[in-house]
Amino acid sequence: xxxxxxxxIAREAARYHSGWERAWAxxxxxxxxxxxxxxxxxxxxxxxxxxxxxxxxxxxxxxEKGWLGGGNTGRNTTIIRSxxxxxxxxxxxxxxxxxxxxMSQDLNYNVMFSPRGVxxxxxxxxxxxxxxxxxxxxxxxxxxxxxxxxxxVKELVPIINISGPRYPVLGGLWQERGGTARxxxxxxxxxxxxxxxxxxxxxxxxxxxxxxxxGKVVGVDTTKGAIDCDKLGLVVAGHSGVLADMAGFRxxxxxxxxxxxxxxPIKPCMDVVVMANTVHGYMSQSDKGEMVxxxxxxxxxxxxxxxxxxxxxxxxxxxxxxxxxxxxxxMLRQWGGIVxxxxxxxxxxxxxxxxxxxxxxxxxxxxxxxxxxxxxxMAELMAKGHSPLAEEFGLNRFAxxxxxxxxxxxxxxx
Amino acid sequence: MLILHCPYCGVDAEETELHAGGEAHLKRFGPxxxxxxxxxxxxxxxxxxxxxxxxxRHVNGCGKWFHAARCTATLEVFGTYSAQVLEPPQDxxxxxxxxxxxxxxxxxx
Ligand SMILES: Cc1cc2nc3c(=O)[nH]c(=O)nc-3n(C[C@H](O)[C@H](O)[C@H](O)COP(=O)(O)OP(=O)(O)OC[C@H]3O[C@@H](n4cnc5c(N)ncnc54)[C@H](O)[C@@H]3O)c2cc1C
Ligand SMILES: [Zn+2]
Numbered sequence: 001x002x003x004x005x006x007x008x009i010a011r012e013a014a015r016y017h018s019g020w021e022r023a024w025a026x027x028x029x030x031x032x033x034x035x036x037x038x039x040x041x042x043x044x045x046x047x048x049x050x051x052x053x054x055x056x057x058x059x060x061x062x063x064e065k066g067w068l069g070g071g072n073t074g075r076n077t078t079i080i081r082s083x084x085x086x087x088x089x090x091x092x093x094x095x096x097x098x099x100x101x102x103m104s105q106d107l108n109y110n111v112m113f114s115p116r117g118v119x120x121x122x123x124x125x126x127x128x129x130x131x132x133x134x135x136x137x138x139x140x141x142x143x144x145x146x147x148x149x150x151x152x153v154k155e156l157v158p159i160i161n162i163s164g165p166r167y168p169v170l171g172g173l174w175q176e177r178g179g180t181a182r183x184x185x186x187x188x189x190x191x192x193x194x195x196x197x198x199x200x201x202x203x204x205x206x207x208x209x210x211x212x213x214x215g216k217v218v219g220v221d222t223t224k225g226a227i228d229c230d231k232l233g234l235v236v237a238g239h240s241g242v243l244a245d246m247a248g249f250r251x252x253x254x255x256x257x258x259x260x261x262x263x264x265p266i267k268p269c270m271d272v273v274v275m276a277n278t279v280h281g282y283m284s285q286s287d288k289g290e291m292v293x294x295x296x297x298x299x300x301x302x303x304x305x306x307x308x309x310x311x312x313x314x315x316x317x318x319x320x321x322x323x324x325x326x327x328x329x330x331m332l333r334q335w336g337g338i339v340x341x342x343x344x345x346x347x348x349x350x351x352x353x354x355x356x357x358x359x360x361x362x363x364x365x366x367x368x369x370x371x372x373x374x375x376x377x378m379a380e381l382m383a384k385g386h387s388p389l390a391e392e393f394g395l396n397r398f399a400x401x402x403x404x405x406x407x408x409x410x411x412x413x414x
Numbered sequence: 415m416l417i418l419h420c421p422y423c424g425v426d427a428e429e430t431e432l433h434a435g436g437e438a439h440l441k442r443f444g445p446x447x448x449x450x451x452x453x454x455x456x457x458x459x460x461x462x463x464x465x466x467x468x469x470x471r472h473v474n475g476c477g478k479w480f481h482a483a484r485c486t487a488t489l490e491v492f493g494t495y496s497a498q499v500l501e502p503p504q505d506x507x508x509x510x511x512x513x514x515x516x517x518x519x520x521x522x523x
Binding site: 239241250253254303308309343 | 450453457460468484
């Protein structure tokens, strides 16, 4: 792999950019791999990357039914933060956030991580107490967050209306090193690094069956034929239920649509991410100047990557109250992704009833921020059979009633 | 926008009048059942990409719960029916078979 650098740009500029290589190879599948990962979203690719980087396992294929990053990884609003309540969650989300800090250097690929700061607004007394509690929990976990008052919120976000009639801003949970990154670049950067380690990333290859012998996985059926493997990782977000069905078990997951939208580009007006969980909306400004907007999930099971229009209206209504100046803004695009929701709003990283099959799913509305930490833990789980970061996120927590309740921290969908 | 016919008050209600209540016809397991059955009743879900039976409430209307059969891959509605049944009635099954020959859902066909 030729490294990207300022020198490379100068070199290519001098020869009409004729020397750039393809970022990753697109091979035909081999007959057999040590490990197959289903799903080339951020979590699948990060799993493959850390299998190679941390454990030297490189005879790996990542199979993707569509195109790389075309699932939720390329559809999300890219909020990165780690201010969760439970210790278990803080550990994996903070691991991920800290890996984002150095991801561009690590991958030699600019993922545009922008730790511009994230505020979660407190707009009811209940929320004030909730976020103060989270700030205390974060202090004990070593995650740097702070509960700030309304004046500080106004200083950080001059365009916000802190004295709205129904839900005035009473304060906020502020994580200074939270922020955003470029979603496609995360998928592309990992793919390039995986391909460089000799792994096969195979797009337009849908897994249609999981082949088992004596309770153990032996391979998969795909639209490009049967492929054998020793271990199989299912990392398919909204399609986890479908893949689990192929492998013969059920998951505590429901698939729902989550939508987002962006406005026309405008001059810089907000340099932090603001989330308003009570009124259900959040917003940030992209480097291009578009306001990036999201809200809550739609209510019913859905695999169509389309949501209902009234949810968009509810989200925008809430944000116009909070940021009156956006009321004349035109919206350019709106889209949906299929998110994998668990009852306790925490992910599943686990072995399964089928030997050799592992699942990584349930990140629901908030798994972009966790991609590197999740890949790190999943690789360890698949390579060694256990991982401290993944331990508590096993499927057995449902049987044992050991939930990792993040329904408050997950508040609004993000 | 999703529109469901409320079998109780007869209104063709649109989504903002309705509240989704999740998977229908769950088989309940309580005290005395095995841990696996209890867990599966509480948390395990079919979550199919295709024919789905579900509970809905006409919340901003007559307030009644009812059942709907719907396709999660196309958002097509096959029909709605009473909440007072443990399995989808024959006419609903026939309506689904006409559109999705060979479908099955749990042990229901
Ligand atoms: C609108 C929206 C906004 C969001 N905003 C945020 C946010 O601000 N911050 C945040 O942290 N998170 C956010 N999320 C959540 C985040 O996007 C997801 O949790 C994360 O991207 C999941 O990554 P993944 O790799 O698990 O799944 P995906 O990126 O969905 O990848 C799964 C892949 O599996 C493939 N696949 C499925 N079935 C098969 C098959 N049979 N064979 C082969 N391949 C298959 C799919 O095509 C897909 O590419 C948002 C999500 C949405 C939809
Ligand atoms: Zn009614």
